[in-house]
Amino acid sequence: MIIVDLILSNLFSIPYGGEILLRTGEHLILVAIAMTIAICIGIPLGIVITRKPKLAKVVLGLANAIQTIPSLAIFGFLISVPFIGGIGKVPAIVALSLYALLPLIRNTYTGIINIDPTIREAGRGMGMTDTQLLFQVEIPLALGIIIAGIRIATVISVGIATIAAAIGGGGLGVFIFRGISTVNTQLILAGAIPSAFIALGADLFLGWLERYLTQPGQSKQKYFLLGVLAVLMTGLLLGIFGLQNPHTETITIGSKNFTEQVILGEILAQQIEAETDLTVERQFNLGGTFICHEAVKVGQIDGYVEYTGTALTAILKQQPITDPKEVYRIVKQAYDKKFQLTVMKSLGFENTFAIVIRREDAQNLNIKTLSQAAQYTPQWRAGFGYEFLARKDGYPGLAKTYGLKFKNTPQQMDLGLMYKALAEKQVDLVAGNSTDGLIPVLKLVVLEDDKKYFPPYEAVPVFNQETLAKYREIEPALANLAGFITAEQMQQMNYEVDNQLRPVAEVVKEFFTKNPN
Amino acid sequence: MAKSPKLLQDKEIVVEFQDVSYGVGANNLLLDLNLTISKGEFLVLLGRSGSGKTTTLKLINHLVMPTAGKVIVHGRATEDWDPIQLRRSIGYVIQEIGLFPHFTVEENVGLVPSLEGWKPKTLKRRVYELLDLVGLEPGKFAPRYPHQLSGGQRQRVGVARALAIDPPILLMDEPFGGLDPITRWEIQQQLRHLQAQLGKTVIFVTHDIQEAFLLATKVSLISEGKLVLEGTPTEFKRSQHPEARRFMACCQIPQ
Ligand SMILES: Nc1ncnc2c1ncn2[C@@H]1O[C@H](COP(=O)(O)OP(=O)(O)O)[C@@H](O)[C@H]1O
Numbered sequence A: 001m002i003i004v005d006l007i008l009s010n011l012f013s014i015p016y017g018g019e020i021l022l023r024t025g026e027h028l029i030l031v032a033i034a035m036t037i038a039i040c041i042g043i044p045l046g047i048v049i050t051r052k053p054k055l056a057k058v059v060l061g062l063a064n065a066i067q068t069i070p071s072l073a074i075f076g077f078l079i080s081v082p083f084i085g086g087i088g089k090v091p092a093i094v095a096l097s098l099y100a101l102l103p104l105i106r107n108t109y110t111g112i113i114n115i116d117p118t119i120r121e122a123g124r125g126m127g128m129t130d131t132q133l134l135f136q137v138e139i140p141l142a143l144g145i146i147i148a149g150i151r152i153a154t155v156i157s158v159g160i161a162t163i164a165a166a167i168g169g170g171g172l173g174v175f176i177f178r179g180i181s182t183v184n185t186q187l188i189l190a191g192a193i194p195s196a197f198i199a200l201g202a203d204l205f206l207g208w209l210e211r212y213l214t215q216p217g218q219s220k221q222k223y224f225l226l227g228v229l230a231v232l233m234t235g236l237l238l239g240i241f242g243l244q245n246p247h248t249e250t251i252t253i254g255s256k257n258f259t260e261q262v263i264l265g266e267i268l269a270q271q272i273e274a275e276t277d278l279t280v281e282r283q284f285n286l287g288g289t290f291i292c293h294e295a296v297k298v299g300q301i302d303g304y305v306e307y308t309g310t311a312l313t314a315i316l317k318q319q320p321i322t323d324p325k326e327v328y329r330i331v332k333q334a335y336d337k338k339f340q341l342t343v344m345k346s347l348g349f350e351n352t353f354a355i356v357i358r359r360e361d362a363q364n365l366n367i368k369t370l371s372q373a374a375q376y377t378p379q380w381r382a383g384f385g386y387e388f389l390a391r392k393d394g395y396p397g398l399a400k401t402y403g404l405k406f407k408n409t410p411q412q413m414d415l416g417l418m419y420k421a422l423a424e425k426q427v428d429l430v431a432g433n434s435t436d437g438l439i440p441v442l443k444l445v446v447l448e449d450d451k452k453y454f455p456p457y458e459a460v461p462v463f464n465q466e467t468l469a470k471y472r473e474i475e476p477a478l479a480n481l482a483g484f485i486t487a488e489q490m491q492q493m494n495y496e497v498d499n500q501l502r503p504v505a506e507v508v509k510e511f512f513t514k515n516p517n
Numbered sequence B: 001m002a003k004s005p006k007l008l009q010d011k012e013i014v015v016e017f018q019d020v021s022y023g024v025g026a027n028n029l030l031l032d033l034n035l036t037i038s039k040g041e042f043l044v045l046l047g048r049s050g051s052g053k054t055t056t057l058k059l060i061n062h063l064v065m066p067t068a069g070k071v072i073v074h075g076r077a078t079e080d081w082d083p084i085q086l087r088r089s090i091g092y093v094i095q096e097i098g099l100f101p102h103f104t105v106e107e108n109v110g111l112v113p114s115l116e117g118w119k120p121k122t123l124k125r126r127v128y129e130l131l132d133l134v135g136l137e138p139g140k141f142a143p144r145y146p147h148q149l150s151g152g153q154r155q156r157v158g159v160a161r162a163l164a165i166d167p168p169i170l171l172m173d174e175p176f177g178g179l180d181p182i183t184r185w186e187i188q189q190q191l192r193h194l195q196a197q198l199g200k201t202v203i204f205v206t207h208d209i210q211e212a213f214l215l216a217t218k219v220s221l222i223s224e225g226k227l228v229l230e231g232t233p234t235e236f237k238r239s240q241h242p243e244a245r246r247f248m249a250c251c252q253i254p255q
């Protein structure tokens, strides 16, 4: 009861109560569809390979190999695959189905192979056909193990489905990603707790089904129950695909998976909705620069906000340049030629990499710049995001420019967890972003980049040219946003969302009300 | 009255092995087997374990195919039969019994009739009849599952299952292996009666010479995949073949 109370009070005390229900529904639907597809493929395949021992090795090996690929890698790979790929629910379902295959195939196969051969021999000797043997003897006897496989696959899917949010698949992962990127434990729990309950519920239900179906007797009732379940699943599947009619007059705005990006995406979306008759679909919290770039290139999303420095170094793979105008010119030209993407005018602020330390350290040691910090870093531990560690314009260059050395090899950390780790003194220096709303709140300071190492990172909307040609009203609508947002305003909005836990849509609406264009 | 040899000739041949060999890879498990089994005959295949008795039975109902020669059932080579049709016309009691653990006794015994599409009522009547026949009280045993039976009861169910659609040929592979001597005696008597009463052709595998003499109208001795001796029990007792002598010696059959 206490737990239920806690959940209910949580559900209604935070502003996301309704969304939890929505995301839970999305999550359930993702898992249900993926499992239905996986069952329709995995179980027949498992049966087929009991008849073809040579094929068995290949199929099981392949399913095993799929299982070992990290889920983000599969999602990333699927983006550029036609029909089943891209971003959104479809590739999420494809990836989930792929992961569910191994336990299904393996359990079906071993369940049937391990049936006492004398039973099979007896059946054949009595004159049963292969089909009769399969449906009356082999499948019923293997059913317990097959359902155990479904059970394992379902529980795995519930977990992996949280990662589907990285490619805009929705589900409870949306909370978790948003929660991590905004260092908001409540949000993480809003995703994690329902997801755990779904997994637990699925496990209990399928465990019961497993026991019910393997106890002897009432074979007609059992087949009836299985039949009902199958019809329900198929109905669900058809219903979902029926509902997913292709949206015609809709454009899709994307964003990467951190607060500022979601806010900027929402700004584009609200501006387009206000100035045109188009409906905007939001595909926020996509899993990083490359996913957004691939998605806008192939038209899976129509536009998102990129940063000029990121475009230059990470996408175009060029050396960092310090002149903002030059960077903008190069990026705009290359995007137009190489990718048929239009880079619009800067929104007005820059979000550069910012090397951040605790304010108390800065005051005690009296340091303001990176050059001054260099003499203390050998006693410090550093935490950097994956991108910063890997990118040319990230850590390697920075260390060279300032001669930075650290006590340990810099730790790779999630963007969202970094500030918390810094505030809690688990690390002493992190690389964040200059517009992060948490910097003033957690009593942190940005060190000045006195040698001008970091290239400029102006926020610019990037749009697919086909979309712009089709909906000519978009470009003039967004032209009003050029130079519209200052760095302080951006920090403020980030702060509202990150720390005041206010919904993004509300914060953006308020921003437009205060600053009409 | 020169009738009797002619009568013998007239007797319908049900199963015939013509130079049958069966091998796995290079080694032959059965070599140049020639056998004729007439209608109503009770043939006992006798031999040590591993001598090839089970394989011989499986050649008859097409569970294995000869690598050389032909097995002819009801005048047609097994390879020309639809294997399903062939097997349904031959009752088969397998050595390991092989009851379906997820079927009740009733469902196990009624397996072949239900595959043949019998009506539930007729089917149930037949199953009860068969359970009576093998000495299992239908009301008590029909709803049980195999794991709720003793070894002997399971073997009786196996026999009942093989008899279900009244097949003219019955293959029985050491069907009474796990029984205590008394039960065994009872069921052997029952089988003898059954066979005489129903006029079935029975091919019965055993390594127990007493059982062979009790049941057989003809005994075929198999040794290392070869048929070494064939004859009536009386002929067998008189035989000087070393393998036959060995069987006789170890079992101390009174002459
Ligand atoms: N599939 C097989 N592959 C190879 N050898 C086999 C196979 N089946 C049976 N055998 C061998 O064939 C011989 C005869 O087997 P079987 O007919 O079962 O003997 P029996 O029933 O007289 O005890 C045995 O030596 C056994 O090991």
Ligand SMILES: [Mg+2]
Binding pocket: B050, B053, B054, B055, B095, B173
């Ligand atoms: Mg045998």
